[in-house]
Amino acid sequence: MTSMYLDLIRIRFLMMLAYRVNYYSGIVIYAVNIGAYFFFWHAIYGDQEAIRGFTLAQMTTYVAVTWMARAFYFNNLDREIANEVRDGSVAIQFIRPYNYLLVKLFQGFGEGLFRLLLFMTPGLVVVCLIFPIELPRDPAVWLLYAVMLVFSFIINAELNLLTGMGAFYIENVDGLLRMKRVFIDLFSGVLVPIALFPGWLAALSEWLPFQAIAYLPSAVFTGRSTGDEALAAIGLQAAWAVVLIIPIMLMWRAARKRLFVQGG
Amino acid sequence: MQPAIEVHELRKTFKVQRNREGLAGALRDLFRREYVEVTAVKDISFTIPQGEICGYIGENGAGKSTTIKMLAGILVPTSGTVRVAGYVPWRERERFVRNIGVVFGQRSQLWWDIGVIESFRLLRKVYRVPMADYRRRLDELVERLQLGDLLNRPVRKLSLGQRMRCELVASLLHNPSILFLDEPTIGLDIVVKTEIREFLIRLNREHGTTILLTTHDLQDIEALCSRVIMLDDGRIIYDGGLDELKTRWSRGREIRLQFGEQVALERLERLTADLPGASWQAGRDMTAVLRVPADVNLSDALARVVGSGVDIRDIKFMETSTDEIVREIYKSGSASGAERLVGAT
Numbered sequence: 001m002t003s004m005y006l007d008l009i010r011i012r013f014l015m016m017l018a019y020r021v022n023y024y025s026g027i028v029i030y031a032v033n034i035g036a037y038f039f040f041w042h043a044i045y046g047d048q049e050a051i052r053g054f055t056l057a058q059m060t061t062y063v064a065v066t067w068m069a070r071a072f073y074f075n076n077l078d079r080e081i082a083n084e085v086r087d088g089s090v091a092i093q094f095i096r097p098y099n100y101l102l103v104k105l106f107q108g109f110g111e112g113l114f115r116l117l118l119f120m121t122p123g124l125v126v127v128c129l130i131f132p133i134e135l136p137r138d139p140a141v142w143l144l145y146a147v148m149l150v151f152s153f154i155i156n157a158e159l160n161l162l163t164g165m166g167a168f169y170i171e172n173v174d175g176l177l178r179m180k181r182v183f184i185d186l187f188s189g190v191l192v193p194i195a196l197f198p199g200w201l202a203a204l205s206e207w208l209p210f211q212a213i214a215y216l217p218s219a220v221f222t223g224r225s226t227g228d229e230a231l232a233a234i235g236l237q238a239a240w241a242v243v244l245i246i247p248i249m250l251m252w253r254a255a256r257k258r259l260f261v262q263g264g
Numbered sequence: 265m266q267p268a269i270e271v272h273e274l275r276k277t278f279k280v281q282r283n284r285e286g287l288a289g290a291l292r293d294l295f296r297r298e299y300v301e302v303t304a305v306k307d308i309s310f311t312i313p314q315g316e317i318c319g320y321i322g323e324n325g326a327g328k329s330t331t332i333k334m335l336a337g338i339l340v341p342t343s344g345t346v347r348v349a350g351y352v353p354w355r356e357r358e359r360f361v362r363n364i365g366v367v368f369g370q371r372s373q374l375w376w377d378i379g380v381i382e383s384f385r386l387l388r389k390v391y392r393v394p395m396a397d398y399r400r401r402l403d404e405l406v407e408r409l410q411l412g413d414l415l416n417r418p419v420r421k422l423s424l425g426q427r428m429r430c431e432l433v434a435s436l437l438h439n440p441s442i443l444f445l446d447e448p449t450i451g452l453d454i455v456v457k458t459e460i461r462e463f464l465i466r467l468n469r470e471h472g473t474t475i476l477l478t479t480h481d482l483q484d485i486e487a488l489c490s491r492v493i494m495l496d497d498g499r500i501i502y503d504g505g506l507d508e509l510k511t512r513w514s515r516g517r518e519i520r521l522q523f524g525e526q527v528a529l530e531r532l533e534r535l536t537a538d539l540p541g542a543s544w545q546a547g548r549d550m551t552a553v554l555r556v557p558a559d560v561n562l563s564d565a566l567a568r569v570v571g572s573g574v575d576i577r578d579i580k581f582m583e584t585s586t587d588e589i590v591r592e593i594y595k596s597g598s599a600s601g602a603e604r605l606v607g608a609t
Contacts, residue, residue: 004389011386015377018418092373094338095366096390097358171281256354257340 004098005106012110023118030067030123037063038131052195058222059193061133066190066218068124071115073153073213075108078180081164082173090259101161101252108157136223144230148217151237156213158244159184165248168255189215195224209240266350268442268474269312269335274344276305276330304330306498307344312491314441317468317475319485319506322495323594328478331495332446335476336366349442362391365435369447372427373434374419380430381415384437391438398437405433408463425456432463443467445477449484461487482586494593501593506586513589516541516557518582519566523550524575535568 016023038060045056054062081104084090093100127133136142163180166173185191187210194205194215205211216233219225225233282298284290305327312318322328333339334346337353337360346353351360367373374383388398406412409429419427428448435443445464449457465488467473479485485492485506492509494502502509529546532554536542541557542565556565562581570576 004386004392007386007389011375011378011382014382015375018377089371091333091338091368092371094357095336095361095364095373097361098390099358259339 005102008103008106009110009113012107013114016111016114026071026115027119027123030071030119031126034064034067034127034131037067053224054193054195057132057134058224060131061135062193062218062222064124064127064131064133065221066214068120068127069149069152069214069217070190071120071123072112072149073156075111075157075160077104077108077157077160078164078173078177080104080107081161082167082177085164085167085259086171094259101248104161104164105154105157108160109153112153134222136221141220141223144234145217145221148220148234148237151234151241152213152217154241155209155237155244156184158241158248159209161248162244162251165251165255168251168258184210184213187211188213189218193218195219209244212237212240265314267311268314268316268349269310269476270345270347271311271331271335272309272345273307274305274309274331274334274346275303275307275342276327276334276339277301277303277342304498305334308495308498308500309344310493310500310503312474312476314474315468315472316491317464317477317488319489319492320476320478320495321480321482321485321492321590322478326495327498328495329446332366332444332476332478336364336444337361362438363441365438365440365443367428367431367435367443367445367448369428369445369450372419372431374427374430376419379416379418380411380422383419383430383434384415387434387437393438397439401437401439402433405436408466409433409459425452428452428456428460432460436467439471440473442474442476445475445479447479448477449479449481457481457484464488482590486586494590496594510586510589511558513593516555516560517562519554519556519562519569520547520580520582521552521554521569521576522578523552524577526550527552527574532569532574535572536565539565539568 041056041059041063045051045059049055051059081090084093090100093103128135136145159180163173163177166176170176187194187205187208189205189211194202194211197205205215212233216225216237220230220233278301279299280302282300284293284298308327308331320328320331330339334341335348335353337348337357340354348360349363351363353360374380375386384402388395393401406415409432411426411429411433414422414426414430419430422430432448449460452460461484464475468475475488477484477488489506491504492502492506493500494509527550529544529552532544532552536544536554539556539560541555541560543555545553545555547553554565554569556562566579
């Protein structure tokens, strides 16, 4: 059983290697994004020391780390599921003795691992050379961050499974998927740290699962959350990872009965 | 011995979105959708014993694929019962599918971007096939389907014929007792078709694999199947042997005669007047066709014509092909023809 899932990760790794142009263009896109945000924040800070407790160095580190983390947890599971449902190839998934959603999750993990090793790590080294970034010195923070990254992946993947399954109910889910992506990028704190949100929006995002994907781990990594606060952040992530299983199970059970295989 | 497949009063209804016409309709669709129910399979029942090769035929949209998908555990039936290899397919799906192999002619179950052998290795793990069994089966299948040098190529670089042979291997690695084939020979050339047919016959004979296949190519049916189930508009209109189907629906045999002179139709008709059911039809260029029902002795009919002293240059015998028979049945529709057929079995 486990060997099957390990193999799924391996295969996805191989598939990512098969498309090298995607890999190189991904590096360029991320580098451009990080660079653009660096100059953007640089301009905003001007002569100011700090904005809402964020120093420019912290902000730069936050941006770089958050985007690098995004490389790991981001995947297109939602689109993959939607496409498979739409073109009917999901039928093939049902003739295999495995759980479709788990398989998707592990494929996403294979993709994430690929980008973590061949993308995030070298990327972070390059970014550190170019921009003034402060990495934590405490190894415990690194360890904490690694655990939180895994949760980021799980929560993001769960949200992707949920929206992807929308394809069982709606004929064209493109709009839904795009909306979800914007929501995640905004409310997870990739675009702007949640600490800079206006009060009511910050309060709202604390009740949404999105901040658990990027903001919480980055806050720990940049040293804004420490000690008990950091542990509470992990607890919150774990809670969301578990809670999200419920709607997934419900939706999956209903979707099984609704399945309508396109193309006869 | 329990039957391989048991289907009772099986029904599948889909809810299909209906788009209203015009801009006003589209706007109304935006807020409240209208749905129509479409019944693809209408209360069908049949039983297939172990080790049988059964053909499942019907026009596009007759409900063949929907049935196969319910039997394979992909779709959940609206009502009725299904038991395949002793399982209720959709309920115990993960355990059930270890016993079946499925090939969709129009859909690949191999991973598109990686070498064929990588797909096989992954499938071995998915089905938890022991290494020794896997090696033995793979060797056997690779040799029979002559795949040797294809194994390292990515699937996207295979021709359709090569891919289809790989699909067969993929569906058989875990040694299933039942094999579902949904249009396995679609788009293949005659050489590959023949190879695949021979392979399936041998598989059935040596491993006793039960095979249910849908096809539009009736030569598949003639080469493989002892039994045919014919579907029309979600209902079974024929279930029985292929030979029976032929004799019941065949319009008999035709003898095409080429004469050396102009022969009047009345003269010909007089020759066979005492044969019940024999009929003549004049063709172009001094030809005529004699139709003889299946129960009339062919030599009797021929003796009457040849012995009459008419100048005959050429004689051709023709049998109604299965294609023609099936086309005839489709054309006549399910209503009257169907009752006749079902009543006959």
